[in-house]
Amino acid sequence: MISVHELRVHRARRPVLQGVTLAVPDGAVTYLLGRNGAGKSTLLRAIAGLVRPSAGTVDPGGDIGLHLGPDTADPGHTVRRHLRWIAAGSGCPRARVDDVLGEAGLDGAADTRIGALSLGWRQRVAVAAALLPGAGTVVFDEPLNGLDIDAALWFRDVLADLTGRGASVLVATHHLDEALRTGDRLAVLAGGRIVGEHLPSDFADGASLEAAYLRMIGESA
Numbered sequence: 001m002i003s004v005h006e007l008r009v010h011r012a013r014r015p016v017l018q019g020v021t022l023a024v025p026d027g028a029v030t031y032l033l034g035r036n037g038a039g040k041s042t043l044l045r046a047i048a049g050l051v052r053p054s055a056g057t058v059d060p061g062g063d064i065g066l067h068l069g070p071d072t073a074d075p076g077h078t079v080r081r082h083l084r085w086i087a088a089g090s091g092c093p094r095a096r097v098d099d100v101l102g103e104a105g106l107d108g109a110a111d112t113r114i115g116a117l118s119l120g121w122r123q124r125v126a127v128a129a130a131l132l133p134g135a136g137t138v139v140f141d142e143p144l145n146g147l148d149i150d151a152a153l154w155f156r157d158v159l160a161d162l163t164g165r166g167a168s169v170l171v172a173t174h175h176l177d178e179a180l181r182t183g184d185r186l187a188v189l190a191g192g193r194i195v196g197e198h199l200p201s202d203f204a205d206g207a208s209l210e211a212a213y214l215r216m217i218g219e220s221a
């Protein structure tokens, strides 16, 4: 379980997170919603220990698989080399790379340079890298961007597999429909804090998530 308590983070001396408290339970997908610049990526990075909080506490709940978007890999590396590098860094067996290549539909791209891949294929590689360690906590930053329909369906299976094995999963996204469809919980970040936490069923009666979201972030629907 990811636990974040009263987390404050500054970037370039500006306060970005101003007291975030959030619990991301095991065996569930929690979607993190919020407008551009709200601090979603900053929160994911803080959970991964990549940015230093100025106050508060963060506990990722154990090993973490990290997806920070499609462009964090060295574009000169092949897909296989990149995944082997991640495997070595996370102490998982090299053989797992071949398993993940297959699961992600990347067998045919394994020896291609990452810089030569399209956005959606780079995104698949980035998602695959996050799955590689088999961690109990996995965070994804906009994993759906650029994915074609096949890959988006694959990503749904990824989420189901993760929750099926009890992982704590946090996904930052702007895709409200997908959050409603595949999320167990929704958390809205605005003004440096979590301003709303919901279950998808809160919107099952026809209430519009978009309208609720806009209300939460302080705009009129």
Ligand SMILES: Nc1ncnc2c1ncn2[C@@H]1O[C@H](COP(=O)(O)OP(=O)(O)OP(=O)(O)O)[C@@H](O)[C@H]1O
Residues within 6 Å of the ligand: 011, 012, 016, 034, 035, 036, 037, 038, 039, 040, 041, 042, 043
């Ligand atoms: N490395 C950095 N240096 C300075 N400021 C930063 C840095 N990273 C993020 N910020 C600032 O922190 C704020 C939050 O950015 P962040 O990327 O976390 O938002 P976000 O919610 O993920 O946005 P988006 O939906 O556009 O991806 C923004 O004002 C951004 O300019």
